[in-house]
Amino acid sequence: MEIKPKTNCPLNNFEPCKELECAWFMKIVGKDPQSNKEIEDWGCAVSWLPILTIENSQQQRQTGAAVESFRNEMVKANENSQNVLLQAGSQGLKLIKIKQNDQ
Known part of the structure; x- marks a missing residue:
């Protein structure tokens, strides 16, 4: 069963949505972060916020994992x-200091 919400606008005193006459009505193209299905749909920017927030959270987790991996590599190198x-x-080897020329 598919549930369709009413198109009443919270920004316009819950009047019916003006759709293309409204600057907040936009097209989103991409993949649904929960189902991985392709999305190409028009809707209110306010109604897209939950999906975009989920996608943002997934990207943050991926970034955190990449940073942790980089950190681990730097620890090994150090x-x-x-x-x-x-x-x-x-072994009694002397370390030399390399002097940089100030320019």
Whole structure:
């Protein structure tokens, strides 16, 4: 069963939606973040907010995972650098400081 909400506008005292005469009436094209079905539909920007919020949350989770992965790689690289420096020091190798020219 498909439930169709009434098209009463909360921005216009719950009068019937003016659709294309309203600046808030827009077309959305993409994928539904819950069902992964293709969307190409017109509707009120206010009514699109729940779907867009879900999509935003999914993108934030993906970004968080990418940042965590990058952090883990940086930790490994830093540990390797520390090990190289410790081994160089234990073998009596001198580390040189590279001086940069100020321009």
